[in-house]
Amino acid sequence: MRPQPSILHLDLDAFFAAVEQRDKPSLRGKPVVVGGLGPRGVVATASYEARAFGVRSAMRMAEARARCPHAAFLSPRFTIYRRTSRAVMAALRELSPVVEPLSLDEAYVDLTAGTIGDLSPSAVESLARDLKRTVRRVTGGLTASIGVGTSKLIAKIASDLRKPDGLLVVTPGAETELLSPMPVSVIPGVGPATAERLRRMGVHTVGDLGRVGEEELVRALGKAHGQALARLACAGDDRPVVAEREAKSISVEDTFDHDIADPALLGVVIERLASRVCERLARERLSGRTVTVKVRLYDFTTHTRSATLAGPTDDDRVITRLARRLLSEVDTSAGVRLLGVGVSGLADWVQEDLFGALVDETDADAEHADAEHSETERVTSGPVQTGPRWVPGADVIHRRYGAGWVWGSGLGRVTVRFETATTGPGPVRTFASDDPELAPYSPLTPHSPLARTDPPPAG
DNA sequence: TCTGGGGTCCTAGGACCC
DNA sequence: TCTGGGGTCCTAGGACCC
Structure with a gap:
């Protein structure tokens, strides 16, 4: 708990619906429901006019239609929402660099990190009033609710209390009451x-x-x-506002209009899902080690199966093959309602130019081709500048460093084959992945493993 | 026509290592 | 050979959030 009301929480009112009303004037003042329009759709956001009829988020669309038949029912347009959200987040960063988005329509701001001198309740209140005007301007008319307090908990609850278009500053000391x-x-x-x-x-x-x-x-x-x-x-909340949190997983899932039991069709679907995940990995320049398949059966029971590779990959073939294997471990014969594929254990390096052919032929490959998850065999390499961070003790596979290292690994050990343009492939050695002998060659070690051209001692 | 899609965090048990 | 504690990693499921 801080001495001053320095944590601000902003929440855009009925965000998706408000954007639709902004862009389509004929919808203003009318009930608008945004969500899935298929037979199994649910409500993502209802405008306040629709809420008056009892329509709520997460409600089945069929029920929303029954409660408010004359509403406009719309599919979400995430591209537009993201653009509007970015404008709001940018406005918040004008106040303070420490902005923690919770979703497209919500964020915390730590005002102490900004340039605001006076954080008295009255000063903060007038600042928040200005902010609401700014949000209206940069979004083309959207309203926000703002809560300010000495902690995240208080700020969040405060913004909820005066919705919509609300503002509440909770003075220090008034929290418990x-x-x-x-x-x-x-x-x-x-x-x-x-x-x-x-x-x-x-x-x-x-x-x-x-x-x-x-x-x-x-x-x-x-x-x-x-x-x-x-x-x-007891309002004891000193959680910090954390800007720039890194994603921990990426996933894609689909609920089918009708349950699917046909194994061939499920196979096609899982491949499509895996490809979509890989597209996102590529777009966000990430790779992942753990692949998870999610299966929701006809009766809504949900099962997950996951497997972890020896090293991160963004290879569509590897992820697809593994996803299919994981799906085969679940009994889907009675019908599947939802299928999903996710990747976690993310690493922030990219697959650039392949020299898979080179890697595939190395002894390093043969050496751990029989490792439990041999799916990693074909994972690739990249130029030094975008290469992986090699963390001692972690697994890294088939990577080229500097003038030409190829690193392999399997399950706690690192198999290394050294080669240079002049000498060609050198001997293969296997190290424990935390072997200090490798440390000088780690990109994390100062003074450049990447500059080194001499191979480590051949065992 | 019951119950979306994208996430995060936690728990509990087992494997494995020292 | 047995016992055991601590730490880490992996897996499956569940609660929760927007």
Whole structure:
């Protein structure tokens, strides 16, 4: 908890629907529902006019249509939303460089990181008023709700309280009084399951929660959740605003209009999904080590199967083959409702020019071709400038460094074949991946492994 | 016509290593 | 050969968020 109300939370009101009303004047003042229009679609965002009829986010589209038949039902246009979102995030960064987007329509700002001198409640309130005007201007008329307080929790709850087009600055010291009468479900992280558990413990409000000991919460909800909740209950929240968080996974999934049981068709679908994931990996210049297949069956039960490669890849063939194998481990004969493919364990390096032919013929390949996940065999290489970061102790595969190293690895060991343009392929050696002998050749080691042209000692 | 799509974080058990 | 503790990695599932 900070001494001043320096954490700002901004939330664009009914964002997707508001953008549609901005771009189509005939929709202004009318109920608008944005979401999936197929037989299994759900509502992403409803305009406030549609909410008056009981339409809510995550509601089945069929029910939304029943409640509000005269609404406009639209498919989301993410490209447009992203563009509008970028304009808002840029406006926030004018206030302070420390901006943490939570989604396209929401972000935290740490005002202490900016150039604002006066962070008194009244000064912050007038700053927030200006910000709302700025948002209106850069978005072409969208409204935002803003909450400001001494912590993320307070700022977020404050922005919710005055929606839409709201503004609330919670003065330091007033936090507990504000929170205690509120239902526990206002705390982000307390969803239906946690709320029900707490209800059975006799906990209904944040005030009730504050009277329960941390030990009891940990016993009921697990260590991390229990401890976090115990702290939040007394408004003790010092979580920092974190700008530029890196993605941890990338995934793509599709719910089918009708369940699919045909294995051949499922095979085609999984390949398409894998290709889409690979396109995104390539676009974002990432590779990943772990491939996960998600299967939602006809009865909504959901299963995942995952496997981890010896090293990161963005190779469509490798990921597709693995995805197919993982799918085959699930009984899909009764019908599949949703299929998804994801990649995690991301590394920020890129596949550039292939010299797969060279790599494929090395002894390094033969040496671990029988490793558990031989899918990594064909993973490729790149020029030094965009090469992988080699982290000692981590696995790296088939990479060329400097004048010509090829690195291979499998499951905790690194197989290295050294070669240069003049001497050709050298001997193959296998090291434990954290072998200090390799350290001088790591790109992380100062004074340039990349500049070295002499091979490490041949074993 | 029950229940989207893209994420994050946590837990728990087992493997494996020292 | 047995026992055991700690750490890390992997996998599957679940809660939760927008």
